[in-house]
Amino acid sequence: MITITNKEEIPIVKEQDVVPLRNRVKDYGVKIGMSILNQTKLITATSELVRNLLKYGGGGKVIIEAVNNGRENGVRVTFIDNGPGIPDIDLAMKDGYSTGKSLGLGLPGTKRIVNEFAIKTEMGNGTTVTIIKWKNG
Template identity: 55%
Template sequence: MTAGLDLGRSQTQPIVSDQDVVRVRKLVRTVAVETKLSLVDQTKLVTAASELARNTLVYGGGGEVQVSTVDNGRRKGVRISFSDSGPGIADLDLALTDGYTTGGGLGLGLSGARRLVDEFDIETAVGEGTRVTVTKWSR
C-alpha cells in the first residue's frame, strides 16, 4: 500500500448474486458522494465497480468486495478491492487487452475498468483466485 495512506471507514460485502452487483453499485455511489468525488468521477468509479463486481461473480464464481475511504494527506479517495477464490486468470496480459473476452461480451471489463480509475492493481494465480484493487482520487 501507499506510504502515509490513511484508511478510513471500510465496508465489506459478499458478491454471490446479481442483486449483490446492484448493492455494490449503490454502496460505491454512496461512498463516492460522501468522499466528495465529482459527478463524473463518481460515474467512472461506479461503472468500474460494476464491471469488476460482475467479473467477480461470473468468472470468479463469487467473492467479496471491500470499499474503503482513503486519504494520502493531499486528497481523499475511494479504494475498492474485489477478491475471489475462482480459477484465476491464466494470461493476464491477454485479459487486459481491449476486445478480449471469454464470455461473449464486448471485452471491455478489465481494460475498461483500468481506464476509469486512477490506480489499478491485479493479483491472480491460476487455481487460487484473483484480487483487483482500484482507487479513484478526488480532484
C-alpha cells in the same frame, strides 16, 4: 502513504448483490465530495469488476474503503474471488479480449477510467483486483 478512514466488506454471491454494492460505492464517493463524473467512472468500474467476480470467480467479497494519501481523498474498492484465476493477465489486459463474448469494458477499459489499478491472480486460488478513484482524479 495511504490511510483508511472508513471500510466495509460486502459478500457477493448472486446478481442481486450488485445494485446494493453500487449504491454503497456511490455513497462513499458522495461522502468525500467526488464529482458526478468521477462517481460515474467509479460506479462503472465497480459494475464491470463485480460482474467479472460473479461470472468468472463464482462470487467472493468486495471491500470498499475511503482512503487518503495525505493530499487527496479517494475510494478504494477491492474485489476478491476464489475462482480459477486468470491464465494470462497480459492477454486479459488487451483491448478487445474477452472470454465471455461480451462488449463490456473489460479489464483494460476499467483500468483507463480509474486512477490506480492492480491485479493479482494465482491459478486455482482466485483473483484480486484493486482500484482507486481519487476525488479529483
